[in-house]
Amino acid sequence: MIYHITLPALWQRAxxxxxxxxxxxxxxxxxHCSKEEQIVGVANRYYAGQAGHIVLRINxxxxxxxxxxxxxxxxxxxxxxxxxxxxxxxxxxLAPLEQNDKGVFVFPAHWQTIN
Numbered sequence: 531m532i533y534h535i536t537l538p539a540l541w542q543r544a545x546x547x548x549x550x551x552x553x554x555x556x557x558x559x560x561x562h563c564s565k566e567e568q569i570v571g572v573a574n575r576y577y578a579g580q581a582g583h584i585v586l587r588i589n590x591x592x593x594x595x596x597x598x599x600x601x602x603x604x605x606x607x608x609x610x611x612x613x614x615x616x617x618x619x620x621x622x623x624l625a626p627l628e629q630n631d632k633g634v635f636v637f638p639a640h641w642q643t644i645n
Contacts, residue, residue, distance in 0.1 A: 532563040532597075532610040534586045535573060535627055541584060550586075550616040560598075561612040563588065566637070568609065573627055573635035583627040585638055588612075592620035618644075 536552060544550035552561055564572045569585065577583060590597055595614025601607055625638030 531622075532565060532588045532590055533569045534561060534563045534588060534616075535569070535577065535583050536586060537582065538584055541586070541624065544616075544618060549618060550621070559613065561616055563610040563612060565610065568607070570635055570637050577627070577635065578633075581629075585625050585627050586616075586621045587623040587625070587641060588616070588620050589622050590620075592622075593617065594620070 534552075536550075540552060541550065550561075555561065562572075573583075590610075593612065594617045595612050598611050598613060599608040600611060601609060621644055623641035623643050625641045627635060628638065630636050
């Protein structure tokens, strides 16, 4: 499994179009994802002070687009990137991205199964 942080409105748009692409896809050329052990760090680094995001849980066995593990900013920690559309059947659950009482994001404890 890999994970992707997004907004509910973008996930809703995916339900209407039949596939998911984030707003920055045209600029980046891929969908930024994280492994389980990376998602909390990514959330706290890039979404601190923000609320209302959700986390998509993606089954890599069901991806139809190319998946590459790479690090484009330096370092040895490899991040999963999806080069193409995310087929909705690959997303098996979603959860709210929530913070603890200290304002630090935590890994979701409760997932809503989709497929």
